[in-house]
Amino acid sequence: MARAAVLGRLTWQVGTVTEIREESPTARTIVLDVPGWPGHAAGQHVDVRLTADDGYSTQRSYSIASAPAADRLELTVQRLEDGEVSPYLTDILRPGYPLELRGPIGGWFVWDPAEPGPVMLVAGGSGVVPLMSMIRAREEAGSQAPFRLVYSVRSPETVLYAAELERLRQAVDGFQMSYVYTRSGPPGVKVRIGRLTPVVLSAPGWTSETAPAVFICGPTGFVEAAASLLVKAGHEAGAIKTERFGPSGG
Amino acid sequence: MNTHLDGNVLAGPLGEVFAVDITSAMGQCASCGTSAAMGEALVYTDAPGLVARCRTCGEVVLRVNRTAGRTWLDMRGISCLELHTPGE
Numbered sequence: 549m550a551r552a553a554v555l556g557r558l559t560w561q562v563g564t565v566t567e568i569r570e571e572s573p574t575a576r577t578i579v580l581d582v583p584g585w586p587g588h589a590a591g592q593h594v595d596v597r598l599t600a601d602d603g604y605s606t607q608r609s610y611s612i613a614s615a616p617a618a619d620r621l622e623l624t625v626q627r628l629e630d631g632e633v634s635p636y637l638t639d640i641l642r643p644g645y646p647l648e649l650r651g652p653i654g655g656w657f658v659w660d661p662a663e664p665g666p667v668m669l670v671a672g673g674s675g676v677v678p679l680m681s682m683i684r685a686r687e688e689a690g691s692q693a694p695f696r697l698v699y700s701v702r703s704p705e706t707v708l709y710a711a712e713l714e715r716l717r718q719a720v721d722g723f724q725m726s727y728v729y730t731r732s733g734p735p736g737v738k739v740r741i742g743r744l745t746p747v748v749l750s751a752p753g754w755t756s757e758t759a760p761a762v763f764i765c766g767p768t769g770f771v772e773a774a775a776s777l778l779v780k781a782g783h784e785a786g787a788i789k790t791e792r793f794g795p796s797g798g
Numbered sequence: 799m800n801t802h803l804d805g806n807v808l809a810g811p812l813g814e815v816f817a818v819d820i821t822s823a824m825g826q827c828a829s830c831g832t833s834a835a836m837g838e839a840l841v842y843t844d845a846p847g848l849v850a851r852c853r854t855c856g857e858v859v860l861r862v863n864r865t866a867g868r869t870w871l872d873m874r875g876i877s878c879l880e881l882h883t884p885g886e
Contacts, residue, residue, distance in 0.1 A: 558814050609807065644826075650810070654819065654821050655819030768801050770800060794803050
């Protein structure tokens with residue numbers, strides 16, 4: 549599958565929306581049926597292209613959220629208020645609509661279920677999307693790789709995949725996770741509010757000594773801060789893979 | 799805002815041109831000699847096109863610019879590129 553994903557030049561193809569799920573007040577998961585889709589490697593993205601009646605067209609990159617599968621994939625899209633593409637995808641797109649896309653794209657920020665782990669995932673906001681693909685790929689493949697997700701969100705309402713993550717945390721051996729709340733926490737629960745700290749990143753068994761492969765995804769500032777904390781804590785820079793998204797999105 | 803993304807954003811534009819993934823290729827910076835995955839480069843998207851800089855020394859390693867039907871690729875900042883070519 550990884551081979552299919554990296555060989556051959558990129559070309560556009562058309563998928564059909566089969567389902568749209570609300571993940572948060574501003575994020576939707578778009579389930580697509582794409583005939584001939586080769587599957588992907590967990591962590592990869594696609595480019596989505598919208599074309600107006602007058603021929604104007606524009607494209608954006610979105611991470612794949614689902615586990616690798618033939619002929620189908622799921623994207624989770626966060627609506628940006630002043631965005632040009634995301635408001636169409638989150639508010640207007642409906643099941644049955646066509647969507648032009650190309651991919652899978654990117655061979656660097658990927659996790660292969662054949663790798664034994666441990667794997668540490670650090671997400672800032674919707675940066676959790678490609679990491680969710682890794683978590684789902686792990687489960688789908690029956691991998692025993694120890695996984696830990698540190699997921700930084702503004703508030704509980706902005707959490708993506710909350711129910712699924714809770715189920716995984718309770719039911720799946722070798723999967724741990726911690727939330728970091730930067731603005732407000734769950735009501736009635738006493739939690740620390742603030743940015744990522746070295747303490748959150750170094751849970752027992754998850755220090756630099758166990759040398760986990762690290763994947764960090766989020767806005768540029770978040771990614772730089774998380775990577776710098778981990779390097780200071782002794783993690784090898786070469787074991788840390790990062791993916792930044794920024795203001796050019798939308 | 800003069801902020802950067804990273805080499806992962808090169809994958810799509812260069813995937814139009816090359817049959818193999820560029821982001822997992824190791825590129826040697828012509829300026830400082832450091833080898834790093836192209837996915838690790840710092841990429842500035844607010845210039846015309848995309849400008850990738852070495853994350854060690856900050857020099858430009860690659861520039862790519864596209865218009866309809868045409869792509870310009872300046873790779874003089876890379877002295878050597880090691881690509882994964884599976885299937886051989």
